[in-house]
Amino acid sequence: MKIRARDLAVVIVFLGILYAVFFLNLLKPADELSYSERRKLAQFPELNAETILSAEAMEGFDDYAVDQIAFREQWRRLKARFDLNVWLKTDNNAIFVEGGQVFKTEYPIRENSVTRLCGILNYVNRRYLAGLNVRYALVPDKNYYLPDKSGHLVLDYQAMSGLIRDNMDAEIKEISLFDALTADSYYLTDAHWKQETLAPVVNAVAEGFGSALRFDGNAYTEKTYAPFYGVYYGQSALDVEPDTLTYLVSGTTENAVVTSIEKPGEVLPVYDESQLGGMDSYNIFLLGPQAVVRVENPGSPGGKELIIFRDSYAGSLAPLLLDGYAAVTLIDLRYIRADLVGDYADFSGDPDVLFLYSATLFNTSDSVQSPPQEEFVSPFLARSER
Amino acid sequence: MLFSSISFAYYFLPLVFAVYFAMPRKFRNLVLLVFSLFFYFYGEPKYVFLLLLSSAIDFTVSLVINKHRGTKAAKRALLCSVLMNLSILIFFKYSDFFIANINALFGVNIPLLHIPLPLGVSFYTFQTMSYAIDVYRNDAQVQKNPLDFATYVSLFPQLVAGPIVRYQTVADQMTERKHSLEGFAEGAARFVMGLGKKVLIANALGELNKTALTTGNQSVLMYWLAITAFMLQIYFDFSGYSDMALGLGKIFGFTFLENFNYPFIARSITDFWRRWHISMGTWFREYIYIPLGGNRVPRWKWIRNIAVVWFCTGFWHGAAWNFIVWGLYFGVLLTLEKLFILQWLEKIPRICRHIYCLLVVTVSFVIFHLETLPGIWGFLKGMFGFGGVPLVNAESAYYLNSYKIILLAAVIGATPLLKRLVMAARANVRLERVIHVLNPVYTGGLLLVVSAYLVDSSFNPFLYFRF
Numbered sequence: 001m002k003i004r005a006r007d008l009a010v011v012i013v014f015l016g017i018l019y020a021v022f023f024l025n026l027l028k029p030a031d032e033l034s035y036s037e038r039r040k041l042a043q044f045p046e047l048n049a050e051t052i053l054s055a056e057a058m059e060g061f062d063d064y065a066v067d068q069i070a071f072r073e074q075w076r077r078l079k080a081r082f083d084l085n086v087w088l089k090t091d092n093n094a095i096f097v098e099g100g101q102v103f104k105t106e107y108p109i110r111e112n113s114v115t116r117l118c119g120i121l122n123y124v125n126r127r128y129l130a131g132l133n134v135r136y137a138l139v140p141d142k143n144y145y146l147p148d149k150s151g152h153l154v155l156d157y158q159a160m161s162g163l164i165r166d167n168m169d170a171e172i173k174e175i176s177l178f179d180a181l182t183a184d185s186y187y188l189t190d191a192h193w194k195q196e197t198l199a200p201v202v203n204a205v206a207e208g209f210g211s212a213l214r215f216d217g218n219a220y221t222e223k224t225y226a227p228f229y230g231v232y233y234g235q236s237a238l239d240v241e242p243d244t245l246t247y248l249v250s251g252t253t254e255n256a257v258v259t260s261i262e263k264p265g266e267v268l269p270v271y272d273e274s275q276l277g278g279m280d281s282y283n284i285f286l287l288g289p290q291a292v293v294r295v296e297n298p299g300s301p302g303g304k305e306l307i308i309f310r311d312s313y314a315g316s317l318a319p320l321l322l323d324g325y326a327a328v329t330l331i332d333l334r335y336i337r338a339d340l341v342g343d344y345a346d347f348s349g350d351p352d353v354l355f356l357y358s359a360t361l362f363n364t365s366d367s368v369q370s371p372p373q374e375e376f377v378s379p380f381l382a383r384s385e386r
Numbered sequence: 387m388l389f390s391s392i393s394f395a396y397y398f399l400p401l402v403f404a405v406y407f408a409m410p411r412k413f414r415n416l417v418l419l420v421f422s423l424f425f426y427f428y429g430e431p432k433y434v435f436l437l438l439l440s441s442a443i444d445f446t447v448s449l450v451i452n453k454h455r456g457t458k459a460a461k462r463a464l465l466c467s468v469l470m471n472l473s474i475l476i477f478f479k480y481s482d483f484f485i486a487n488i489n490a491l492f493g494v495n496i497p498l499l500h501i502p503l504p505l506g507v508s509f510y511t512f513q514t515m516s517y518a519i520d521v522y523r524n525d526a527q528v529q530k531n532p533l534d535f536a537t538y539v540s541l542f543p544q545l546v547a548g549p550i551v552r553y554q555t556v557a558d559q560m561t562e563r564k565h566s567l568e569g570f571a572e573g574a575a576r577f578v579m580g581l582g583k584k585v586l587i588a589n590a591l592g593e594l595n596k597t598a599l600t601t602g603n604q605s606v607l608m609y610w611l612a613i614t615a616f617m618l619q620i621y622f623d624f625s626g627y628s629d630m631a632l633g634l635g636k637i638f639g640f641t642f643l644e645n646f647n648y649p650f651i652a653r654s655i656t657d658f659w660r661r662w663h664i665s666m667g668t669w670f671r672e673y674i675y676i677p678l679g680g681n682r683v684p685r686w687k688w689i690r691n692i693a694v695v696w697f698c699t700g701f702w703h704g705a706a707w708n709f710i711v712w713g714l715y716f717g718v719l720l721t722l723e724k725l726f727i728l729q730w731l732e733k734i735p736r737i738c739r740h741i742y743c744l745l746v747v748t749v750s751f752v753i754f755h756l757e758t759l760p761g762i763w764g765f766l767k768g769m770f771g772f773g774g775v776p777l778v779n780a781e782s783a784y785y786l787n788s789y790k791i792i793l794l795a796a797v798i799g800a801t802p803l804l805k806r807l808v809m810a811a812r813a814n815v816r817l818e819r820v821i822h823v824l825n826p827v828y829t830g831g832l833l834l835v836v837s838a839y840l841v842d843s844s845f846n847p848f849l850y851f852r853f
Binding site: 004012014016063080082 | 387392393399400431432567590780781787792823825829833834837839840841844
């Protein structure tokens, strides 16, 4: 190849890529959502004197240009492959694949975040739960079950458990779930645990409350949905095998009456199958993210109720606890402030109360809403009071 | 607008290329001016007037200097240019620094102004000032066309981060420059190379530096990872930007002077500063050091001249004491080198000279990076094993493992090794053919990979979200 031919080739390749992407971008209609990242995509900014002079329009256009670029997923795939195969990085955007399972690095412990959540839970305990049977359980992230030789950074769970224990009100006892789970308890492509593996968790929780409930696999029929693309599937931007989502149906779950304060007057199913194939199929379990959901078990012989303050993990666990209770109420403090909970949940009748939170939420508790400052007992104050 | 953005690469560039090359030659400066002002307006809508003001002042002043050459009026006009440019720089860049120090010194409470720093103000004020000085010294012809002058000042390839292009470098090219396939290809390849240095290496090392600095579990290795990543990040970021500027300039027919020449292979600090941010070093030498008398003065004046230049160099980099300390640190070292160390360095093995230079430069980057003196001292103690932290821990080992290839690529890329290999290969006809074939493949491939990183930079997933 002669120099002129080389130069011509460089110019054709360079301009070819620039103009190909330019015209593809012009032709491509804007997408509203990114299913892989589970977020809204930036739209073309509003143009007026105010947005232009404040540079808001330009910043908006920068976001729009990146979010709406043609073949966005393919670009992300190329980046992920380059990071992992050329740079040989141990993760891509903190996500890595080990033995076909996708993990996200959650590291290190953010002490302020952990103590903040403890403080909010103490507030709930002191305001609503005096004299009740209250327990807490920490759901380890699946990285806890990685083999030591994997070399990845894993939270120091001994330190985190100690931190939680030291900062929770002393009367709230722990239900340990560490031995109730294994690496196989979690989806390959999702952060969550698999409902069909939760028998030991059900039994551990029941034992923790002194309940006679024990998981009976024969009582359930397995229903499945595939392919289930978990939250890490899209984030990893890699070719990994999708999961099969299994949910356990029984007479109890079929007959249960589900209500949500966000859907007043509606009777809802325990398993909302319309969520399958949507943005997050895991939302099949008790409607996904909801502020307060109440599940009544009309067939329950007793009147004992369970209240779970929770994140998303409880959605798949609660249906399996129904056989032991007349009702299970799930309260998500990310969507309702703790001081308002009393308006929507009934703490009379001596219910069991469980704080069930994942290590990830303890470590990133910003999303949990604080009660009003004047009422909020700081965890540091709480510690000195004890 | 940033070069390393999708908006720039896939919207701005296609438009500017199309309009520029479609226009007759006589309108091309106007096209560049319009696009350059839009480029600046896009990032700093409110400060575009400041850019135009600085240009207008120096254009007018230089006409006055030219008209009244050799008279007091010319001197007054030059003084006016210098004062106006310095006033702009001091007001927008240093106001809060002075106020904070006055408050601390006199126990008063003058409110800070919190003025956002206009993009590129440190670069374009120096450019316009140097133009007026060059016209005064008769080193440059006066530019009588305001559009051409405004084009020179606002030229988008080098507007916001240099290199500082002196007018005399591009004076002829403003009116007569050659556009060629060869220049376009060379410029495109250089631009993509710069983009790669910035996006693939500097940004990744920036992440490593940030992680290493903010970890709660420090170790000696982590300190070294942090500062090594920072040094290489700054180098690849800045030299990458310069490559992009030079490459874009080449596409439009301009030849700017090189700004970096493998500074980390320097064998002394004197050598390092001949290789690092060359356009800035040249500016301070030409417009401060030499006018003060340079080294052709009594020794105490020479030392004063060095101190003044390096105080200014440090202060130019940022309105904070650590930058001043950083500048003076180099001033002291350069003085010592010229007085004693250089003679000694010539007698020791080359490898020892490299180690000396790298160590001194590494310490300088600690000063540059950390804002407080206790922070700098604590970091240096940690680096050299006096911080009461382990040599290595799981975290530092993990990050070293994760970034090993990027660090290796950065270290190799900071030396002329690859360049020399390619030069050597070109001596062989067959290998040269292979290089010719690989050139477009490499340029296109790199552009695609860089674009992938730019797209992924918006990666912002929500685990839990509701519409």
